[in-house]
Each structure stands twice: as structure tokens, then as C-alpha cells.
Amino acid sequence: MENGNSGDHAVDLFVIGGGINGCGIARDAAGRGLSVTLAEMGDLAQATSSSSTKLFHGGLRYLEYFEFRLVREALTEREVLLRAMPHISWPMRFVLPYHRDMRFEADTPTSRLLGVFMPWMKGRRPAWLIRLGLFLYDHLGGRKILPGTRTVDLTRDPAGSVLKDKFHKAYEYSDCWVEDSRLVVLNARDAEAHGARIMTRSRVVSAVVEDGLWTVQVEDADSGETRAIRAKMLVNAAGPWVGKVIRDTVHLDNGAGVRLVRGSHIVTRRLFDHDKCYFFQGTDGRIIFAIPYETDFTLIGTTDADHDDPDRSPVCTEAEQDYLISFASEYFKTPLSRDDVVWTYSGVRPLYDDGASSATAATRDYVLKLDESTGAPVLNVFGGKITTYRRLAESALEKIGPFFPGTGGRWTGGAALPGGDFPVDGVDRLIAELRAAYPFLDAFWARRLVRAYGTEAAEVLGDAGSAADLGRDFGATLTEREVRWLMDREYAVRAEDVVWRRSKLGLRMSAEQIAALDDWMQDARSNGQAAGE
Numbered sequence: 001m002e003n004g005n006s007g008d009h010a011v012d013l014f015v016i017g018g019g020i021n022g023c024g025i026a027r028d029a030a031g032r033g034l035s036v037t038l039a040e041m042g043d044l045a046q047a048t049s050s051s052s053t054k055l056f057h058g059g060l061r062y063l064e065y066f067e068f069r070l071v072r073e074a075l076t077e078r079e080v081l082l083r084a085m086p087h088i089s090w091p092m093r094f095v096l097p098y099h100r101d102m103r104f105e106a107d108t109p110t111s112r113l114l115g116v117f118m119p120w121m122k123g124r125r126p127a128w129l130i131r132l133g134l135f136l137y138d139h140l141g142g143r144k145i146l147p148g149t150r151t152v153d154l155t156r157d158p159a160g161s162v163l164k165d166k167f168h169k170a171y172e173y174s175d176c177w178v179e180d181s182r183l184v185v186l187n188a189r190d191a192e193a194h195g196a197r198i199m200t201r202s203r204v205v206s207a208v209v210e211d212g213l214w215t216v217q218v219e220d221a222d223s224g225e226t227r228a229i230r231a232k233m234l235v236n237a238a239g240p241w242v243g244k245v246i247r248d249t250v251h252l253d254n255g256a257g258v259r260l261v262r263g264s265h266i267v268t269r270r271l272f273d274h275d276k277c278y279f280f281q282g283t284d285g286r287i288i289f290a291i292p293y294e295t296d297f298t299l300i301g302t303t304d305a306d307h308d309d310p311d312r313s314p315v316c317t318e319a320e321q322d323y324l325i326s327f328a329s330e331y332f333k334t335p336l337s338r339d340d341v342v343w344t345y346s347g348v349r350p351l352y353d354d355g356a357s358s359a360t361a362a363t364r365d366y367v368l369k370l371d372e373s374t375g376a377p378v379l380n381v382f383g384g385k386i387t388t389y390r391r392l393a394e395s396a397l398e399k400i401g402p403f404f405p406g407t408g409g410r411w412t413g414g415a416a417l418p419g420g421d422f423p424v425d426g427v428d429r430l431i432a433e434l435r436a437a438y439p440f441l442d443a444f445w446a447r448r449l450v451r452a453y454g455t456e457a458a459e460v461l462g463d464a465g466s467a468a469d470l471g472r473d474f475g476a477t478l479t480e481r482e483v484r485w486l487m488d489r490e491y492a493v494r495a496e497d498v499v500w501r502r503s504k505l506g507l508r509m510s511a512e513q514i515a516a517l518d519d520w521m522q523d524a525r526s527n528g529q530a531a532g533e
């Protein structure tokens with residue numbers, strides 16, 4: 001396990017994929033003393049891990065499938081994660097309006113049971129059953145920080161004011177928000193801080209076993225040059241490409257299947273003034289969320305549609321947009337239209353193929369498959385959720401550990417991510433301290449920086465005494481100094497890395513501003529390279 005990240009040494013672990021699972025495994029493994037190299041073919045979190053609904057949640061609807069293990073693990077994990085990253089994650093309250101005509105998924109074990117014992121319900125759920133589900137949700141995983149469920153009178157509560165008058169009653173429960181793409185980058189940074197090597201824009205094109213070691217060919221996205229890296233073990237965390245890597249890169253024939261399920265979201269201007277989310281139950285049995293987003297917006301999603309090819313970039317189709325618009329309009333007093341949509345995004349869930357009949361019913365649990373048939377070990381990662389990434393990494397290390405005697409034990413449970421070393425309720429204090437130290441910051445700017453960088457926000461701003469000291473102003477409070485931080489510390493290369501993944505400033509910047517930022521970053525890169533950086 002000596003440092004294999006230099007020279008011709010074989011590294012212990014080579015991780016394919018810089019999504020949350022690859023970066024989470026790399027961080028955990030590096031912290032246990034393994035030498036780790038991770039290759040991501042594009043930008044970190046460029047695929048599924050920046051396209052989620054961004055919830056640390058137990059998954060209320062999975063209770064309908066009796067997925068108690070997954071729900072319990074995810075519920076317990078919410079507060080562990082919240083403590084480790086109180087800057088990019090925070091508690092949220094979810095309002096679930098109740099109406100007797102709501103229809104629930106028809107092919108769940110719960111539906112089948114109700115069909116036998118209460119056939120007259122025809123896909124509806126009695127209020128007591130929803131309350132029972134929420135009781136389980138409150139108690140399965142234990143809670144110390146998050147408040148429990150309560151019943152809400154929508155005729156009086158502010159949450160009812162934007163909903164149609166037919167909704168009188170709701171249940172309100174807790175889950176958490178997380179900035180998914182920043183979560184990935186912070187895991188990558190922490191992996192690097194523990195000695196891992198993180199290579200972005202580096203596609204793994206082949207991996208073969210020679211003399212009991214993997215030889216991995218990695219192609220540089222910019223130069224097209226290929227280099228070989230030797231490794232004792234491979235982790236295939238390629239997300240939607242996991243099956244492709246198994247078949248075409250590693251050439252295994254183990255029959256493991258992945259089911260690609262696309263999910264799309266729309267973003268509208270802010271539809272309501274409070275900070276709670278809505279959990280809407282549709283007439284087709286599906287659910288969607290409407291979530292306060294980036295201060296001035298509302299996020300609505302998601303859809304569930306089978307997706308055939310990981311190389312076909314997922315987009316939110318017009319049909320999906322119309323579906324989400326009409327779904328939400330069943331609840332909101334003021335119906336939505338296409339004109340309200342300011343942005344859409346779409347991602348592909350790499351689910352383990354468990355033979356489920358519908359995309360909605362396919363398991364969201366993770367599956368780790370170890371394969372040694374080629375003469376050297378490879379661990380293939382299927383499924384999972386943002387919420388369970390840390391536990392998935394621990395389970396992966398349980399399978400990896402036996403190949404490396406002397407590997408350290410679990411450590412990530414109580415360890416803060418970069419910038420997250422402050423109390424869960426400490427954000428407002430941090431914002432006040434930042435504004436006192438940098439009086440030129442307005443409230444929006446200071447909050448944005450603290451939510452992104454936590455205790456590192458002051459390090460980003462450095463010795464600036466005025467906004468002018470931060471260098472070029474790219475718009476929407478993005479300055480040269482912050483962009484340099486993102487390029488130097490957070491692997492950002494292109495403008496889209498900065499405005500759609502390290503931040504969501506793309507919602508506030510014009511196409512011209514983004515193009516100007518990209519030009520500036522390319523110049524800074526070539527100047528840096530010319531200077532031998």
C-alpha cells in the first residue's frame with residue numbers, strides 16, 4: 001500500500017468515474033491508506049450526480065415497496081451527512097397535501113395487499129395508511145436534528161395559500177436538501193487531501209490484466225494522448241456506463257445488467273414565498289416534488305422513462321415538460337405554462353436490473369458485484385442514491401479490504417467535508433462573520449459563498465478589501481478570484497463546470513457572460529500551462 005501514485009508503481013485502486021459513487025469510494029479508500037487514482041472522462045459530476053432532485057431522503061415512496069433496508073439506511077444517513085456538510089446541505093420540510101381521490105402506484109406490494117383487504121379503495125390510500133407510513137418514516141432511522149411529522153390545516157397555513165381550494169389537509173415531514181454536484185467535488189478534494197490522484201477529462205478506454213495487475217489505458221480528452229496506469233484493483237463506478245465498461249472496456253461476461261431510467265426536472269421562476277417543499281401525488285400513481293430553488297426559482301420533478309443508450313445525452317423532452325407542468329397544475333391555484341420554464345435538466349439513473357416491470361418500480365438500492373474472473377479484481381457498482389453514497393463506499397471498502405491486508409477501518413462517519421467544519425445551525429453566524437470581514441458583500445452574495453464554501457469562504461476571498469480587489473467581475477457576483485479558486489482547487493476547466501456544477505449561476509448569467517467567462521478560463525489555462533503550472 002505504499003504510495004503508488006508516482007513512477008511505475010501499481011496503484012492499489014483505480015476508480016473509473018467521477019460521480020458521487022466513484023469520488024465517495026476514492027475518498028474513503030484514500031483515507032484508509034490505499035493509493036488511489038480516479039479517472040473521470042469529463043467534468044466531475046457531469047452525468048447523473050448533478051442531475052438529481054438533490055435530496056438526502058429516505059424515500060417515502062419506497063416504503064410502498066417494503067424496501068425497509070434502503071429506507072432505514074437512508075433515513076439514518078441524513079443526519080450523519082448533514083453534520084458533515086452543513087454548508088451544502090440543510091433540513092427541509094415537505095408538505096404532502098391529502099385528497100381522497102389521489103391514486104398511488106398500482107404495482108407495489110402495498111397496492112396488492114390493499115387490493116385484497118380493501119378492494120373498494122381501487123388504488124386510493126386511506127389517510128390512516130399515509131399517517132402510518134409517515135410514522136415509520138419518522139421512527140425507522142432515528143432523528144435528533146430533524147423535526148417529526150405534523151398535520152397541517154391548509155386553510156390556515158401559508159403552504160395552503162398557493163394550492164387549489166379543494167386541498168384542506170396536508171402532512172408535513174422532514175428530509176434534507178443537498179447541493180449534489182458540490183458534494184461530488186468536495187469528496188474528490190477530500191480524496192486528494194488523503195493522497196488520491198484525481199484525473200478529470202480522462203476517459204478509460206481499456207483495461208486488461210497482465211501478470212495479475214490491471215493495465216488501464218486512459219485517454220486525455222484535450223490532447224487525445226493515451227497513457228497506461230497499472231493498478232491492483234479496479235472499481236467500475238461509471239454510473240450509466242457501468243454496463244458498457246463491463247462489456248467493452250474490461251471485457252467481462254458476467255451477465256450483470258443495468259437499467260437506465262431517465263428523470264427530468266423543470267425550473268420555473270419562484271412559485272411560492274415560503275421555504276417548504278411540496279410532495280404531490282399524481283393521478284397516475286407517481287409523485288413529484290416542487291422545491292424552493294436557488295432563492296428565486298422553483299424546481300419541479302421528476303419523470304421516470306426508460307433510456308436506451310448512455311451515450312445519448314438525456315434531455316427533458318417537450319412531452320416530459322408538459323407532463324410536469326400539468327401534474328403541478330393539478331395542485332397549484334395558478335396553472336403553470338411552458339412560459340414559466342426557465343431551465344430544464346435531465347439525468348439517467350443507473351439502476352441494477354432486477355427485472356421490475358416498470359421504470360418507477362425498479363429498485364433504487366445499490367448492488368456491488370465483485371469479479372475476479374480475469375485474474376485481477378474489479379468491483380462493479382450499480383444503482384445507489386446520493387443519500388447512500390457514503391454507506392455505499394463503506395460497503396465497497398468491505399469488499400476491497402481483504403485484497404489489501406492492513407487497510408484502515410471506517411472513518412468517514414464523523415469526518416467533515418472541506419468547508420463543513422462548523423455546527424449544523426451555524427450558517428447564519430458564518431454569513432454574519434463573512435459580511436463583517438468583507439463589508440462590500442451584500443446578503444445574497446455572502447449567503448451564496450457560505451452555502452458553497454462554508455468555512456473556506458474567507459479563504460476564497462483572501463485579502464480583498466473591496467469588490468475591485470477580486471479582479472474581473474463576470475456577472476451575478478462571480479469574480480476572477482472565485483473562478484481561480486475553482487480552477488486551482490476544484491478541477492473546473494470550462495465555464496459550464498463553473499456555472500452549472502460548482503454553482504448554479506448559469507440561471508442568472510446571460511449566454512454572452514458565460515461565453516466571456518469561458519474565453520477567460522481558456523486564456524488563463526493556456527497562460528498557466530505556458531508558465532509551467
Ligand SMILES: Cc1cc2nc3c(=O)[nH]c(=O)nc-3n(C[C@H](O)[C@H](O)[C@H](O)COP(=O)(O)OP(=O)(O)OC[C@H]3O[C@@H](n4cnc5c(N)ncnc54)[C@H](O)[C@@H]3O)c2cc1C
Nearest residue numbers: 017019020021041047048049053055204239263385386387
Ligand atoms: C432524475 C434523478 C433524480 C434523482 N434524485 C435523487 C435524490 O433526490 N436523492 C438521491 O439520493 N438520489 C437521487 N438520484 C440518484 C443519484 O443521482 C444517483 O444514484 C447517483 O448520482 C449515481 O452516481 P454515480 O456516481 O453512480 O453515477 P454518475 O454520477 O453518472 O457518475 C459516473 C461517471 O462515470 C464517468 N464515466 C463513465 N464511463 C467512463 C470512462 N470510460 N472513463 C472515465 N469516466 C467514465 C461519467 O462521465 C460519469 O461522470 C436521482 C437520480 C436521477 C437520475
